[in-house]
Amino acid sequence: xxxxxxxxxxxxxxxxxxxxxxxxxxxxxxxxxxxxxxxxxxxxxxxxxxxxxxxxxxxxxxxxxxxxxxxxxxxxxxxxxxxxxxxxxxxxxxxxxxxxxxxxxxxxxxxxxxxxxxxxxxxxxxxxxxxxxxxxxxxxxxxxxxxxxxxxxxxxxxxxxxxxxxxxxxxxxxxxxxxxxxxxxxxxxxxxxxxxxxxxxxxxxxxxxxxxxxxxxxxxxxxxxxxxxxxxxxxxxxxxxxxxxxxxxxxxxxxxxxxxxxxxxxxxxxxxxxxxxxxxxxxxxxxxxxxxxxxxxxxxxxxxxxxxxxxxxxxxxxxxxxxxxx
Amino acid sequence: xxxxxxxxxxxxxxxxxxxxxxxxxxxxxxxxxxxxxxxxxxxxxxxxxxxxxxxxxxxxxxxxxxxxxxxxxxxxxxxxxxxxxxxxxxxxxxxxxxxxxxxxxxxxxxxxxxxxxxxxxxxxxxxxxxxxxxxxxxxxxxxxxxxxxxxxxxxxxxxxxxxxxxxxxxxxxxxxxxxxxxxxxxxxxxxxxxxxxxxxxxxxxxxxxxxxxxxxxxxxxxxxxxxxxxxxxxxxxxxxxxxxxxxxxxxxxxxxxxxxxxxxxxxxxxxxxxxxxxxxxxxxxxxxxxxxxxxxxxxxxxxxxxxxxxxxxxxxxxxxxxxxxxxxxxxxxxxxxxxxxxxxxxxxxxxxxxxxxxxxxxxxxxxxxxxxxxxxxxxxxxxxxxxxxxxxxxxxxxxxxxxxxxxxxxxxxxxxxxxxxxxxxxxxxxxxxxxxxxxxxxxxxxxxxxxxxxxxxxxx
Numbered sequence: 001x002x003x004x005x006x007x008x009x010x011x012x013x014x015x016x017x018x019x020x021x022x023x024x025x026x027x028x029x030x031x032x033x034x035x036x037x038x039x040x041x042x043x044x045x046x047x048x049x050x051x052x053x054x055x056x057x058x059x060x061x062x063x064x065x066x067x068x069x070x071x072x073x074x075x076x077x078x079x080x081x082x083x084x085x086x087x088x089x090x091x092x093x094x095x096x097x098x099x100x101x102x103x104x105x106x107x108x109x110x111x112x113x114x115x116x117x118x119x120x121x122x123x124x125x126x127x128x129x130x131x132x133x134x135x136x137x138x139x140x141x142x143x144x145x146x147x148x149x150x151x152x153x154x155x156x157x158x159x160x161x162x163x164x165x166x167x168x169x170x171x172x173x174x175x176x177x178x179x180x181x182x183x184x185x186x187x188x189x190x191x192x193x194x195x196x197x198x199x200x201x202x203x204x205x206x207x208x209x210x211x212x213x214x215x216x217x218x219x220x221x222x223x224x225x226x227x228x229x230x231x232x233x234x235x236x237x238x239x240x241x242x243x244x245x246x247x248x249x250x251x252x253x254x255x256x257x258x259x260x261x262x263x264x265x266x267x268x269x270x271x272x273x274x275x276x277x278x279x280x281x282x283x284x285x286x287x288x289x290x291x292x293x294x295x296x297x298x299x300x301x302x303x304x305x306x307x308x309x310x311x312x313x314x315x316x317x318x319x320x321x322x323x324x325x326x
Numbered sequence: 327x328x329x330x331x332x333x334x335x336x337x338x339x340x341x342x343x344x345x346x347x348x349x350x351x352x353x354x355x356x357x358x359x360x361x362x363x364x365x366x367x368x369x370x371x372x373x374x375x376x377x378x379x380x381x382x383x384x385x386x387x388x389x390x391x392x393x394x395x396x397x398x399x400x401x402x403x404x405x406x407x408x409x410x411x412x413x414x415x416x417x418x419x420x421x422x423x424x425x426x427x428x429x430x431x432x433x434x435x436x437x438x439x440x441x442x443x444x445x446x447x448x449x450x451x452x453x454x455x456x457x458x459x460x461x462x463x464x465x466x467x468x469x470x471x472x473x474x475x476x477x478x479x480x481x482x483x484x485x486x487x488x489x490x491x492x493x494x495x496x497x498x499x500x501x502x503x504x505x506x507x508x509x510x511x512x513x514x515x516x517x518x519x520x521x522x523x524x525x526x527x528x529x530x531x532x533x534x535x536x537x538x539x540x541x542x543x544x545x546x547x548x549x550x551x552x553x554x555x556x557x558x559x560x561x562x563x564x565x566x567x568x569x570x571x572x573x574x575x576x577x578x579x580x581x582x583x584x585x586x587x588x589x590x591x592x593x594x595x596x597x598x599x600x601x602x603x604x605x606x607x608x609x610x611x612x613x614x615x616x617x618x619x620x621x622x623x624x625x626x627x628x629x630x631x632x633x634x635x636x637x638x639x640x641x642x643x644x645x646x647x648x649x650x651x652x653x654x655x656x657x658x659x660x661x662x663x664x665x666x667x668x669x670x671x672x673x674x675x676x677x678x679x680x681x682x683x684x685x686x687x688x689x690x691x692x693x694x695x696x697x698x699x700x701x702x703x704x705x706x707x708x709x710x711x712x713x714x715x716x717x718x719x720x721x722x723x724x725x726x727x728x729x730x731x732x733x734x735x736x737x738x739x740x741x742x743x744x745x746x747x748x749x750x751x752x753x754x755x756x757x758x759x760x761x762x763x764x765x766x767x768x769x770x771x772x773x774x775x776x777x778x779x780x781x782x783x784x785x786x
Contacts, residue, residue, distance in 0.1 A: 012499070018764070019771070034776075149332055153776050154772055
């Protein structure tokens with residue numbers, strides 16, 4: 001039988017080449033593919049992939065609480081270890097668990113810091129994180145352009161995601177301030193009360209337990225910081241009771257797996273004036289919280305030693321490693 | 327695996343290379359690859375239904391051989407009846423009594439039925455090579471949503487050595503590109519503009535309902551004909567000539583012409599196996615008999631889509647639209663032949679617009695979840711808010727889609743004597759042709775939807 005001549009295949013390949021080149025150009029222009037349901041997580045992970053922070057000593061992972069409440073400068077100056085914040089909006093514990101393996105494999109941290117509130121334990125899992133994490137590490141890290149095809153999105157959508165969407169300015173360690181995001185936005189959450197637990201809370205506790213066990217298996221120390229919240233958010237008998245139960249449950253899960261649990265829910269130290277919204281601190285509030293976390297880390301000798309053991313990691317051993325400048 | 331998916335994007339080139347470069351020296355092995363590839367393609371969705379597909383193929387294969395051997399008329403009739411009971415029984419059972427509808431069952435059942443009926447009528451001989459027959463039933467480009475190729479068309483091609491034809495291969499690629507454009511740029515963008523209106527029609531102004539009805543009609547065409555184009559294009563890449571399923575239906579000047587151009591393989595199937603026997607049966611009743619045969623035939627077309635009153639009403643209404651043509655004696659096959667589509671002129675344009683309007687209004691019933699909703703939709707669409715402006719949040723989507731629709735019609739009109747509008751060999755310089763391809767690719771990659779919607783006819 002006559003075969004298609006090589007000319008035909010060559011023609012097809014040549015025709016396809018500019019398409020691949022076009023996508024590569026998009027990637028180089030930071031018009032990234034869609035990895036997960038969170039465009040900020042995607043942006044952060046891909047930026048970190050392009051400007052790798054190297055091996056980390058301390059890696060923060062979590063939701064917007066981790067993203068906004070941790071002051072990168074304070075950690076960098078006080079701990080003097082390679083650090084990066086992978087916090088992103090809306091992540092639940094199940095989502096953190098889904099992406100944790102990939103991040104640990106890529107950045108080999110000595111300790112993982114999760115700063116969380118009940119908000120990370122309220123919603124169902126987002127499958128796209130698991131889909132992303134389930135992709136081979138080689139593709140995730142070396143060939144992220146694959147996701148242009150895997151999660152096809154038209155170029156105009158990618159363009160809008162990149163240039164028209166609201167996104168905080170990241171500092172050099174992946175952190176950000178919530179105040180910038182709320183600028184000009186009218187708050188609608190003032191009367192909101194904590195409605196906890198939800199139907200998904202048990203699954204989220206299970207995910208926290210899984211995170212703890214996974215990190216222990218990897219010989220990585222978990223630092224779980226119970227984030228403060230506005231007092232009025234839990235200003236009811238039920239709210240306070242549920243919050244206390246939540247704190248006790250998290251403490252016991254983290255403690256049982258040999259992690260360090262620190263509770264910073266203290267309305268006297270963090271009055272409502274330090275909050276930008278119900279669960280996110282202002283820049284000033286974030287600095288206070290981060291200083292307290294750093295002080296507690298330093299005061300816990302074993303933990304401090306673990307984190308300091310990674311001091312010489314990264315590209316600029318001895319100082320906190322900066323991610324790519326944006 | 328859906329055509330618009332990463333697995334298929336990997337499957338097709340791998341299949342192509344194996345087909346033409348590894349197993350090209352042996353026709354049986356090549357056919358076996360077609361069969362294996364088709365079963366893999368099908369099992370990707372739900373492997374359990376593979377048993378039904380295989381079982382149905384096996385039974386009809388035996389019945390076909392039996393028909394060939396049976397000398398007595400009674401025995402032959404019994405064998406055909408067994409095939410009809412199995413095919414239609416499965417179809418009715420899964421459509422009416424089972425929530426889980428095996429993909430493509432409406433399409434491959436019609437293929438097996440026409441196989442037996444054509445043997446019985448002496449049009450074809452039973453196929454002895456089981457690989458050829460099983461491949462005919464499961465031929466993956468057409469398995470899920472047609473075109474419904476007749477055994478007399480596809481089986482001889484499966485039995486013949488297939489030679490690579492550069493022109494056919496190139497045309498296949500162009501046809502795939504054209505199908506992608508229709509599906510991705512037009513149909514899927516229409517979904518985003520119409521779904522919200524249809525789902526919440528009670529709250530939308532009449533103008534929005536009219537707009538949604540128009541867009542849905544285009545969506546249905548772009549989606550289904552886009553799939554058919556891709557199927558035909560893939561067939562061409564493998565050296566097959568798959569039957570066309572659409573021929574510029576929106577340039578039809580009456581409903582009869584429309585149905586000769588819309589879902590051609592289903593219409594011709596039902597014409598041959600349902601309408602013609604009925605027409606013969608009712609011939610003594612003159613025009614009344616003809617109308618009755620048409621109404622039954624079109625109601626069958628409607629019900630073929632599923633066990634819903636909306637589908638039955640859709641088919642029945644289309645049958646009713648034939649009545650004036652029958653009464654005026656204008657049911658001629660000569661009209662609307664290829665290349666004659668909608669000759670210009672005021673009367674021609676008015677006829678085309680009138681036919682489109684009729685189809686568009688009937689599609690509201692097709693799309694509605696129930697007859698009650700369809701009536702509600704019509705009632706609201708005929709209200710005074712017909713001239714009210716309605717907000718469109720997806721402005722860019724709307725602009726791109728409307729531009730795409732205009733281009734679609736312009737291209738189809740300009741190229742109406744060709745198999746598809748991307749047959750642009752009249753453009754001699756290759757760089758210019760390449761530029762045209764890149765424009766299409768740019769539109770597909772740049773302005774498609776963030777999520778591909780499922781092909782509408784996969785549900786049937």
